[in-house]
Amino acid sequence: MRYDAIVLGLGGMGSAVAAHAAARGMRVLGLEQFDPAHALGSSHGATRIIRQAYFESPAYVPLLRRAYELWDALAERTRTTLRVQTGGLFVGRPQTPIVAGTIASARQWELAHDVYDARELRERWPMLTPLPDEIGVFEAVAGAVFPEAGVRAHLDVAAAEGAGLRFRTPVRGWDAGDDGVRVTLADGSHVEGERLAICAGPWFAKIAPDVGLPLTIERNVQFWFAPRDSAAMRLSAVPIYGVERPGARMFYGFPDFGDGAKVAHHGSGVTADPDALDRTVRDDEIAAVRAALDAFVPAANGPFLRAAVCMYSNTPDEHFAIGAHPRQPRVVVAGGFSGHGYKFTPVVGNSSPRCSRRTGRDSRSISSHRTGSSSASRARGKAADRPFPSARPMLDAWIPLRRPTRRASLPPPSRTSARRSCRASSVRARRCFRSRCSTAAICRSRAARCWCADRSSSR
Secondary structure (H helix, E strand, O other): OEEEEEEEOOOHHHHHHHHHHHHOOOOEEEEOOOOOOOOOOOOOOOOEEEOOOOOOOHHHHHHHHHHHHHHHHHHHHHOOOOEEEOOEEEEEOOOOHHHHHHHHHHHHOOOOOEEEEHHHHHHHOOOOOOOOOOEEEEEOOOEEEOHHHHHHHHHHHHHHOOOEEEOOOOEEEEEEEOOEEEEEEOOOOEEEEEEEEEOOHHHHHHHOHHHOOOOEEEEEEEEEEOOOOOOOOEOOOOOEEEEOOOOOOOEEEEEEOOOOEEEEEOOOOOEOOHHHOOOOOOHHHHHHHHHHHHHHOHHHOOOEEEEEEEEEEEOOOOOOEEEEOOOOOOEEEEEOOOOOOHHHHHHHHHHHHHHOOOOOOOOOEOOOOOOOOOOOOOOOOOOOOOOOHHHHHHHHHHOOOOOOOOOOOOOOOOHHHHHHHHHHOHHHHHOHHHOOEOOOOOEHHHHHHOOOOOHHHHO
């Protein structure tokens, strides 16, 4: 059988690509070297943060708005809980990227948010211990998505739409030409198709070395603790949070979803080979995250429960690499999600099949040498301050993007003025997807109620 699309990798991104491609009526084959929703790559660990006021860059906000709609549509179709709104709190000194960048994105896109000084933070969340010179930015629509459940939901949709899904099926290599693509499996057999999507996560550079994307695979550890104060860490009491302090790695955490309070550092600096990853968690790693908890949320710092090792696939600027292969128009690649990509999986899935379709749409390839200034480097503590070039075709593919004037980071307003200005504009912000209809004549205000807004136009 010759397929319309072959998807390499069925983790977070690949499962979404397979689901959306199959929902468009394409004959899809998905290949995965491990079991479904496995814990050996990047899309596991029970929870991931989802938010809209994005400190990495305001350019991500339209994608995030669409991601919320698509997560809810997937949850409705599969009758699965995939997203929980807990609110999100991001704490640091006013000039730190996590604070200044969050405020800049919120103001630029008129997203509702509140700003608190240290005293106000302690009053609202007495379990937290901010420093006197720190402030916090609270976004009510932030929360958590569930990665394993999301992968399974996308796989269920793909299978229901007729996709063939093969697990425990490693790939040896692939070729592409004018007449299609051919994938060689580890057992020496071949499968053929019209197009190929490479969504191999940490194995991206091994599957597609000719793309020339300089990826660094980073080992990271997620930890779960039994809260010292279970009432303080219950789901209704504390939001998801991120904290950035001078001389320390950024760290983030979650309320207790029933399996302990999860916390992790965002980035470790420890490079790894995905085929030889050290999955043993050391005592000094547990001690380091305990110190971070004691310094900000001691109520969570109870008995150690468990830990899980995952991998980041970092590009030099920590922005995504999504688009057509630079030399193979039948191949689309999606990689380099740099530790902040899972929340975008339904958007990547909805857009990636379009990148390799020959429709006359501008499907520019990704850069093969994204080695410029690292504007989002965690190692240097800098936030991204420019749009990510490789995602531009994906943005143009589906959203009537409003292009506001770029603004410099502004000093945070008072809590009162932030509430007044941002809440007053929240209605305008929600009208983003109602501005005009898609090419399928399906109004964007209905997008959350349909699986694929462009489905009828692409069959």
